[in-house]
Amino acid sequence: LDYQHVQVPFEITLWIMLASLAKIGFHLYNKLPSVVPESCLLIFVGLIMGGIIYGLNDRSPPVMDSDIFFLYLLPPIVLDAGYFMPSRPFFENIGTILLYAVVGTVWNVFGIGFSLYGICQVRAFRLQDVSLLHNLLFGSLIAAVDPVAVLAVFEEIHVNEKLHILVFGESLLNDAVTVVLYKLFRSFCEMPTIKSVDVFAGVGKFFVVGLGGVLVGLSFGLTAAFTTRFTKDIRVIEPLFVFLYSYLSYLTAEMFHLSGIVAIIACAMGMKRYVEANISLKSHTTVKYFMKMWSSVSDTLIFIFLGVSTIGENHEWNWPYICFTVIFCLVWRALGVLVLTFFVNRFHVNTITSKDQFIIAYGGLRGAICFSLVFLLPDFHRKKLFIAATTVVILFTVFVQGMTIRPLVDLLAVKRKRESAPTVGEQIHIRFLDHLLAGIEDISGHWGQYYWKDKLEYFNSKYLQKILLREYDQPKSSIVLLYEKLERKHAIELAQAGQLGHGPAHPSLLNSDRTVMTDQKLEDTQNPDVLDNMQEILARNLYRIRRTGPAYNRHTLPGESEPGEHAEEILILRH
């Protein structure tokens, strides 16, 4: 027996296997996942495993390594989130999201930090040795809402798209703020004196870290798109580039101390459109499927490890500090959401209702990011107290808030996600309104959202597409393609049935399938130019009207329903 030799890959494979089997196990009992979120069950499995390891070895089970978490487990989840991000609601609400992510997080960090410092001044609690700086450092790591935890809960409760994107977008983008504040306070802890210059440098870093991440991500994303122009002869490695470039963008950003999460999201959103146009359909299925699979496994592993790491002797218990941490996390978040939403609602027609505000505040779950950050703290005598407080906050938010949010959504009758996809008519109207508003903004000289969107679209079709797409001259929308496909299928079926004596239902199909038609019907289409023209008009104006993606869900792939099924349904309804 030579276990040493294969230990590393063997144990990794076994952990992944355990995670996958746990997932299967939960789904075998259909009732369980509908009551308890999967994340809770997984933490529970982790707690049991940790208990077993602790019982057998009589020492603390290994804690989740922060490096493993940040380098290997987090990127797949964020990539998946970025790639399947519904871009329209995201960009429509980008201002609100940024406000929550930047101002909201800063508010929470200082709120929690200062009020915990206040608690430390109470002599009875015996916490006077915890300095303000340490409290702020703790605040900076405990304040950040965790994308993994948010996703795990919100993908199961199906709230309306705007609410979903507000919470989820905030959880992703606050990474830049968390990184800056955490590193700032940590370096302050090690400095003898803090000058005001350092504080201003910290404020400047916000922009560097955030915008730098976006830049790194976009440049890798566009390079990825450019690379897939040349993969026509070697389709099998196409999916690889999507993963390689995204991961490189994350690692590069981390290397330069920028926000890796922001980088990978920018990369995924930047490349998606061009890569999808360049790669084959099967490659695309593989990319989507593998992304879902990978993020699903990462997510499972994270929650199991979170459970395992909870067990052990890493904790220092101090009731007041821990209880007040939980309370302050809740209170400051609720206050922050209320105040910020007040300002947001003053500038928007489509306001955020008070029910939505409650869900936003209540959905601020903490997770593995806090946990990894607290273990990365430099050693000092109260580190174990911080670890204990962080663990309790995570378990409280995931278990109590995560399990009660679904009943609360039901109780409050929060607006749910539309079940049906928008009709073609609706989509055309949305698109028409976009153009109209862009025109109005242009005329009135107001450089708003629509104006910039229009300009970006112009820049995209004028320059970017020419460089990044392999077949630039055929920008056909999915509707046009589906239409053509159905027509072709139709013709073939008619021909097979020997019923082509009847005129074809849609004359334009003769254009593309002339070979399969009998001569008789060629007379109908003396005007292929007209048809070409029509198709071009359709293609140009409908370009990129797709089903606006349903809200993010880790367990299903968008577009699972085949066009064929759709046709079937229509047919059944018609009869």
Add this chain to the structure above:
Amino acid sequence: LDYQHVQVPFEITLWIMLASLAKIGFHLYNKLPSVVPESCLLIFVGLIMGGIIYGLNDRSPPVMDSDIFFLYLLPPIVLDAGYFMPSRPFFENIGTILLYAVVGTVWNVFGIGFSLYGICQVRAFRLQDVSLLHNLLFGSLIAAVDPVAVLAVFEEIHVNEKLHILVFGESLLNDAVTVVLYKLFRSFCEMPTIKSVDVFAGVGKFFVVGLGGVLVGLSFGLTAAFTTRFTKDIRVIEPLFVFLYSYLSYLTAEMFHLSGIVAIIACAMGMKRYVEANISLKSHTTVKYFMKMWSSVSDTLIFIFLGVSTIGENHEWNWPYICFTVIFCLVWRALGVLVLTFFVNRFHVNTITSKDQFIIAYGGLRGAICFSLVFLLPDFHRKKLFIAATTVVILFTVFVQGMTIRPLVDLLAVKRKRESAPTVGEQIHIRFLDHLLAGIEDISGHWGQYYWKDKLEYFNSKYLQKILLREYDQPKSSIVLLYEKLERKHAIELAQAGQLGHGPAHPSLLNSDRTVMTDQKLEDTQNPDVLDNMQEILARNLYRIRRTGPAYNRHTLPGESEPGEHAEEILILRH
């Protein structure tokens, strides 16, 4: 800048990226890959990179780590090979393959070992310090034909299926022999005296290593099939199980000093049939695609590393030893093939022609396995000579033999692979003959190939399928499924065109699509039982008549052509 932190994943990603970009680069110039095999180009890229590293650092570039090779690079390639192995030709020629793999490899090991020992006795060559045991050890690592190198060359020359499976099967299965002999001689080198017991124990190990590998592989494969019974509600992680269980089988086999390659092949071949029936179509596409992608990248990395590792100061140059190694490798292989084929041809009707024999002998390429084994040798004063000889043999076989084999195949007019897939008529006849021969063998009391196949099939449908398949009661062949699909499509199209007034071409479709039919046509199918019966007969007898897979090719996926396209072609031909 914090490079240390991200170094490991960053460098791995960069290497994979380099490999992928190199692959794209070669395929951009269409003429290049048709003259020079990709493996040669990749080694060449590696040589250049190694030269650059050597020039910049002024020390030898890092050699390929044997652990990395055996634990991470080799398994994907072997898994891919096993999963896409055409099982019919493999099992039809299993006897010949085993003869080549076991007896042929032993023959080569001892032939090369003893004759090199003879060369060492020539005083002028100054090699008298290389003992017989060291020569045999060297023989054991240099004798084994390398599956990676064989695949890389043979997938481009498209020889006939039998020839392909003979060379490829041998290269895979000789791993068990190589492992045993290599470890045996290595342990002998360290022993003071060798008893005859040790030699007999070595012979016994052959069976343990080989059959143990098969057992480990099969048990993991069947467990994988069993696991996929329960993944209906969580489709996204289905592909994972295929990879996890295969990898576990490999690692487990390696852990117990069994043949990992044999284990992973047995696992892949064992699970394939059941897993494919259990998982969804999209999962299956992902499995196939990812396997191809992974093996393609592994293969690229191996050849690049082979090139990089060649550069440096690891070599001791001794002209006679190196030249005679190359000559003996060629001569002993040619002799071995001639002698073994002589015996094989005496017992077979379908003989191996002398052209085929030449290609089998000439296709015995050496590759990265030899290279990794030679670096795993214990340190002794002539290790660098062995490294040099191994490198030369690999480069010689890959460059000279690899580049000339295609012209030789053309020149000799070796029988090529059938381009077209066998027709349904042919398939039915093959199947019919199988049953007939099984019957004849049963009556005549001869327990031959067909008898065992029939028994296995019986056992499979009686027990295994019930345990391993989720929907056992619907064993439908792909032909029946395609037929049903086309029928359904047809009906929908007719309905959409409003032409359902005509009777449907195939009454049986009313059975499955009754909802979409108008009442008028229900009269045609008063006998759904009869139709069910017919379908069942079809399903039972045609079960598993699929297009027998085309020979292995890393760059394409089998079944790329859609049934729809096929229908289109037929239609075009008809007109």
